[in-house]
Amino acid sequence: MPYDQQRSRALTPSDTVRLDHTAVYASDRRLSAEFIAVILGLEVGAPFGPFLPVDLGNGVTLDYYEKRTEPIQSQHYAFLVPEDRFDAAVARLEAVGVTYYADPGHTEPGRTNSLFGGRGAYFEDPDGHNMEIMTRPYARP
Numbered sequence: 001m002p003y004d005q006q007r008s009r010a011l012t013p014s015d016t017v018r019l020d021h022t023a024v025y026a027s028d029r030r031l032s033a034e035f036i037a038v039i040l041g042l043e044v045g046a047p048f049g050p051f052l053p054v055d056l057g058n059g060v061t062l063d064y065y066e067k068r069t070e071p072i073q074s075q076h077y078a079f080l081v082p083e084d085r086f087d088a089a090v091a092r093l094e095a096v097g098v099t100y101y102a103d104p105g106h107t108e109p110g111r112t113n114s115l116f117g118g119r120g121a122y123f124e125d126p127d128g129h130n131m132e133i134m135t136r137p138y139a140r141p
Contacts, residue, residue, distance in 0.1 A: 078131075
């Protein structure tokens with residue numbers, strides 16, 4: 001099936017604007033997609049056109065797109081994880097030798113934070129994207 005036909009799927013009615021997917025640039029789409037899937041306890045989907053998707057389970061997909069000939073600009077991606085899955089995600093970071101931090105500036109290694117009554121941690125993916133896991137959304141004014 002052609003890519004444009006694959007991309008069009010049944011629309012679900014909604015009264016709100018929701019993020020459906022975002023492209024995540026990677027020097028090796030398989031490596032980066034598998035990395036975040038392992039850390040978050042998810043699966044990498046089948047290739048979809050030029051993308052390698054990781055479905056987050058809430059209707060949003062990270063579509064990893066390979067860019068080998070240009071530098072990857074670091075972005076920030078924050079993932080709200082259930083409290084009962086947070087420790088497992090941190091343990092998977094430790095198991096693969098990735099340092100996590102309590103702060104977005106990466107000055108407090110090996111620590112988590114307790115922002116907004118939850119827990120959180122920051123870490124880099126293979127291309128230097130600043131990833132965040134947190135158990136409570138930010139309280140916004």
